Amino acid sequence: MARRRFSVTRFPGFAPIALTAFVLLYAPIIIIVIYSFNASDSVALWGGFSLKWYxxxxxxxxxxxxxxxxxxxxxxxxxxxxxxxxMAAIATTRRSRFRGQTFIYVMINQPLMVPEIVTAVALLIFFAAIRVATGYQGLGYLILAHSAFCIPFAYLPIRARLEGMDLSLETAAADLYATPWMTFRRITLPLLAPGIAAGAMLAFVISLDTVVITEFIKSAGQDTLPTYMLGQLRRAITPEVNAIATALLALTVLLLTAFFLLTRRRG
Incomplete structure (x- = not known):
């Protein structure tokens, strides 16, 4: 008698638990989308379909x-x-292993392994010293903070793409006396382009949704869309917040879908 292949879906209670998890995850999002079309001024009472909050x-x-x-x-x-x-992905994949490579990999991915608030506090202290020394209060701090936080998110798909690329084409280009820059521009970069695009889109989405770091780093009058919504939730709540959240959700889903299509493996 043939042994049946192991499958977690055959465990008792798997279906109810999975269904409960999906409901808890997506029911609040569905409710926000539905009530963004609410004609009433209340966020809890349905008053008919309307686009007035958009x-x-x-x-x-x-x-x-x-x-x-x-x-x-x-x-x-x-x-x-x-x-x-x-640059970090190329430096850590397009060469033989070296002492400290694992440490460098850990440091690049450090923002993924520590709570976001720890990174936010560290950036706050760092940029506060620069503010005192220079007097500059512009958006540069937010851009630098978001860039530092997004590096590991962009690094992961780019590194994964590089590790899946065959070195034979780059080796052949070197054998044909191509310079390192020409090899990168003509061979590596075109093959790496889907990974770069996926990393850029993922970094864009992460930066767009970041609240904690923005709250710690921003100056007065530098609210982003998520922090503006957070401020509105502390005051009188209207379905306008639901409309903004739905639009932000649609943009995020669109970019993540494109990210999935770029990174999935083709047969």
Whole structure:
């Protein structure tokens, strides 16, 4: 008699537990999306279908400023972190093993292993000293803080792509007297492009959604969209917040879907 292959789905109670987990994860998100179309001023009472809160959010100057600021910070931070992550990934994969390689890998991924608030406090202390010394109060601190936090998120898909690439083409280019820069530009970079794009999109999403680091680093008048929403939740709550959250959710899902399509392995 053939032995049945092990499967966790055959455990007693697996289906109810999985269903409960999905409900707890996605029911609040579904409720937010539904109530973003609520015609009532209440966030708890349904008053009919309406798009007025999307219109209100679109015309809200504070929302416009926070959204533009978030997009600028996320775009620049994604570019900076992706460039640094690409260089780090090449330096740690396109050479033989060396002493301290594991330590370097751990340090690059350090923001993933410690609580975000610890990173936020460390960046606050660091940038506070720079503020005192220079008097500069601009968005540069937020951009640098987001860039530092996003580097490991961009590094992981880029490193994974490099580790899956065959070295034979790069070796052949070197045998044909191609310079290291020409080999990188003509061979490595085109093959690495999907990993770089995936890392950039993941870094953009992480920067766009970061609240803790932004709260610690930002100065007055530098609210991003998530911190603006957090401030609104401390005051009178209207379905306008639900509309903003739904729009942010749609953008995040779109980018993560593109990230999945770029990183999945083809047969």
């Amino acid at each position: 219109v209100a959010a679109w015309g809200n100057e504070a929302v416009q400023d926070a959204t533009l600021r978030s997009l600028v910070i996320a775009s620049v931070a994604a570019c900076v972190s992706t460039i640094v992550a690409t």
